[in-house]
Amino acid sequence: MSDGLQVDDVVHTFGDRVALDGVTCQVPSGRLTGLLGPNGAGKTTLMRILLGVLTADGGEVWLDGRRLEDVHDRHAWGYMPQERGLYPAMTAGAQLVHFGRLHGLSRQQATLRARDLLGELELADRWDERTDRLSGGMQQRLQLATALVHGPHVVVLDEPFAGLDPVAVEQLSSMLRRRVEDGCLVVFSSHQLDLVQDLCEDIVMVDHGRTVLSGSVSGLRAASGQRRLRLSLASSERGWLESFPGVQVVSDLADDLRLTVPPEVDALQLLDAARSCGPVLDFGLELPTLSELFLAAASGERRHEAVR
Ligand SMILES: Nc1ncnc2c1ncn2[C@@H]1O[C@H](COP(=O)(O)OP(=O)(O)OP(=O)(O)O)[C@@H](O)[C@H]1O
Ligand SMILES: [Mg+2]
Structure with a gap:
């Protein structure tokens, strides 16, 4: 099995509602993967299962050929949840150091990493600012920094680009590309299809809890027959x-x-x-754009295609 995450036939229900109905997909290391799908498709549920925050009712998740058992197998991962969770009264710097410490860094290491990251996100001058006094987009960037402060090799981000201005989108894109070039596995969900088309090597598209398209963006566009x-x-x-x-x-x-x-x-x-x-x-x-493939797949015209 190749390096990366392998999701095998993952099923999850909330009461009577089937959120994931047998999702199968691969997320390779060293490539950037976009997770796409309409509202309610199951993206957040899938990410929470990847992280072990939720336990699947069926199916398996593997990393680098090893089956993941519980949340402890993912303690070193970086995760940005869709529902953001920062401490409003804490300063940006203290917040990052706190999250770094939670991941086992020493105070000195956490402080160094926090300073580097705030610099990378152009928030260095906000070190002493209370979090609730940062703008929405700045809080979003700080939230992202909390997911990256411990230098994780697996990074799962739920809608990290939502609400960011074009300059911040560019910064975040470069940050993610740098992580991928360093060999990290990075998967993020997004509704910004043009961005995903330009930024990602691979996509996984889910709809109604099932994988409808997966594989390389260029391969899927070329193989679409459109x-x-x-x-x-x-x-x-x-x-x-x-x-x-x-x-x-x-x-x-x-x-x-x-x-x-x-x-x-x-x-x-x-x-x-x-x-x-x-x-x-x-x-x-x-070639058809990712938007066109998305619309065709979401309207149920296509069965699952996996293309590399
Ligand atoms: N805690 C929950 N209890 C009950 N149903 C839930 C819960 N969380 C999600 N669901 C349901 O599971 C399905 C998938 O939701 P999910 O949040 O995974 O979708 P999503 O693809 O992330 O959508 P969005 O693009 O809107 O973020 C939806 O029908 C949703 O209503
Ligand atoms: Mg979601």
Whole structure:
């Protein structure tokens, strides 16, 4: 089994409500993984089970080939829960030192790490500020720092980007990338699909407590069978399209033609056919965005696909 987390057929119910209905997925180390899914899909429940905060009714979670038993197996992990939990009257610095100490760091180590992290998050000048006097986004960054202060190798973050301004999004993205490049396993949930598309190597998408898509972002986009060819044509002649019955016209405005390209059709043959009828001024093959894959998967059009 490869390095990383393996989730096998995890089931969890709250009373009559099935929150997780057999989730299976992999979260590799050294790659950034985004956990996606509509509201109520089961992301937070899954993360709490990964952490051992909740016990699954069925299924197993493995790390680096070793089955995880209880919360003690995860004591060194970093976790940012969706419901934030900071002490409002404590200063930012004291708060971080406190969380570092809870994870077994000495006061000196915790203070050093806390100073580094507040610097990295551009909150160094807020060391002595009471937490409840920080802005919402600053509290969010401080919360993130509490998850990272002990230098964890496994980091699970529930909606860390929610409510952050674009500069803070950029900072947090770089922070997570640095952790991943150092070999950490980082998984975070988000509804910001453009961000996940740009930032993550891998995704896991859940809906109604089941995995509907998982694997590499590039592989899933390429394998989706929803490619489009964009052509800018000098001629309005479209007779050549008749040789490609599976191809559909998405739009045909002025000289700009957009076509769907089913998996069995070679896009270059389409291009050649268009060129045989007149000059092609511009062209491009477009893969579906993560948003489009998400909408297709969430509307139940797709079964679980795992692509690497
Ligand atoms: N403590 C609980 N008691 C009862 N039902 C719960 C509890 N926590 C979650 N659920 C239910 O489990 C399902 C999954 O919820 P969960 O919080 O995991 O979704 P989510 O994907 O994190 O959604 P969101 O994007 O809104 O954060 C929902 O139907 C929710 O109502
Ligand atoms: Mg949630």
